[in-house]
Amino acid sequence: MTPDPVRQHLQSLPEPPLSDELWLRLSARHQRRANHRRVLRGATLALVLGIGTLWLAPWTPSGGNGPSRTHPATTTSPDTSVQAIDRALQAAYARGASDEEVAPLWEIRQRMIVEQPASSTLPPLSATGEST
Template sequence: MNTDPLREQLQRLPDPPLPDTLWPKLRRAQRRRTVRRKILAGGGVLALGLTAGLLLFAHAPLQPVETRTVQARTPVDSVARLHAVDRALQAAYARGASDAELEPLWDIRHRLAVADTSLRHSAQGDIL
């Protein structure tokens, strides 16, 4: 069975008319994709900004634990900072950060954990 004449005849036929509802549907789909793309880009910029802020915080000189006063940092503030660093570490691991990027975050986390422990000791009268 030779299909070449049939194929030629089908190609000569006019295109079927498009429904009037097609173009509005295509425009709505394009708008949804554009909005979704903008939201994702904004989220990426926000995540990048938070990461950059944490990295700047990581390079800020920290005072030794002995010279800090209990009034300067409450345990709640220290715990909040510790949670922020934990979230930054999770985000870094999720995006496949290098060891060079992770090391300052781990250093900050260690310092905050030590500071939190010393604050609890001084607040409880060194019971632990």
């Protein structure tokens, strides 16, 4: 491969002198980029920690299956005791309880449902939340 005479000539030229103002601008730009990278790293770390916290935190659904926090079940509600047993069962299953641990709760729940008077049972709710 033969060297290009133009390229040889350009490489043989000395570096041009740079003004002090240019060095100050280059230094300031370098500092801004470093600060920008530092802010991006901090924001990324905060985002990852936030997502990790949400992902690892226990999730409790706030669906309509149980009494709401704003309107707790009253003592006149016939299902109050059954709902308490249901919550205990859910908590047991959530912590990975064995069948031997949850069997007594199921027996108590079954007895409570059988012993309830027929007049106190509530009509079933449809998928929209209205009585059928």
